[in-house]
Amino acid sequence: MSRHSDSAxxxxxxxxxxxxxxxxxHKAGQLRPHLYExxxxxxxxxSSESLICDDDLARYRRRYVEKLLDEERGELSELDRKxxxxxxxxxxxxxxxAATMLERKPTFGExxxxxxxxxxxxxxxxxxxxxxxxxxxxxxxxxxxxxPFDPYPFILLNLVLSCLAALQAPVIMMSQRRxxxxxxxxxxxxxxxxxxxxxxxxxxxxxxxxxxAKQWERLAELQQIQIELLERRGGGREQG
Numbered sequence: 202m203s204r205h206s207d208s209a210x211x212x213x214x215x216x217x218x219x220x221x222x223x224x225x226x227h228k229a230g231q232l233r234p235h236l237y238e239x240x241x242x243x244x245x246x247x248s249s250e251s252l253i254c255d256d257d258l259a260r261y262r263r264r265y266v267e268k269l270l271d272e273e274r275g276e277l278s279e280l281d282r283k284x285x286x287x288x289x290x291x292x293x294x295x296x297x298x299a300a301t302m303l304e305r306k307p308t309f310g311e312x313x314x315x316x317x318x319x320x321x322x323x324x325x326x327x328x329x330x331x332x333x334x335x336x337x338x339x340x341x342x343x344x345x346x347x348x349p350f351d352p353y354p355f356i357l358l359n360l361v362l363s364c365l366a367a368l369q370a371p372v373i374m375m376s377q378r379r380x381x382x383x384x385x386x387x388x389x390x391x392x393x394x395x396x397x398x399x400x401x402x403x404x405x406x407x408x409x410x411x412x413x414a415k416q417w418e419r420l421a422e423l424q425q426i427q428i429e430l431l432e433r434r435g436g437g438r439e440q441g
Contacts, residue, residue, distance in 0.1 A: 318376035
């Protein structure tokens with residue numbers, strides 16, 4: 202019943218001036234002190250009882266976090282701004298973007314380069330290559346052919362090896378470059394996720410500190426009330 206009444210009641214945002222249900226509004230006095238100070242400094246007439254909507258609160262939170270990062274790290278990078286955008290939206294878009302970039306389907310040329318690099322760096326390739334070299338030299342030295350197709354010093358073999366090295370090297374470099382790109386994206390994604398987690402933990406700590414301060418204020422008020430009641434009772438007994 203109370204939820205229905207809260208959704209039926211409305212209030213006005215102190216920042217944008219639009220009317221929203223109370224479920225989408227927040228009291229400025231219940232926000233973190235530094236965030237409340239930022240809003241109060243920019244919005245005239247803002248008090249602890251003023252209401253602010255979700256969109257404006259997210260925008261101020263993003264600006265507050267951006268200010269903290271700017272003070273700690275100096276100029277913000279593009280990755281920092283992506284994290285701030287996801288932080289403002291309040292969704293786990295950092296993890297989603299990380300999965301999207303890492304799951305990109307490689308092209309035909311990239312798949313071929315990966316397979317060539319994988320085979321060229323295996324013991325299978327080394328053993329086959331040694332066997333072919335020995336067979337080539339043995340056929341041209343043993344005298345099985347009246348006219349060897351590549352007599353000593355194996356000029357044709359040197360030409361084949363040079364062409365193989367000339368083709369294999371750039372293919373392997375292509376595969377290594379793609380692997381470096383994947384590693385770079387992984388490191389960027391790890392940085393973005395860690396930064397997002399750091400900001401959320403910092404925000405949680407500020408909320409806890411704010412709640413603890415509020416509780417200490419309430420406890421102090423209750424103690425003051427108890428002391429006043431005890432003093433009144435003590436004064437009444439003395440008069441009696």
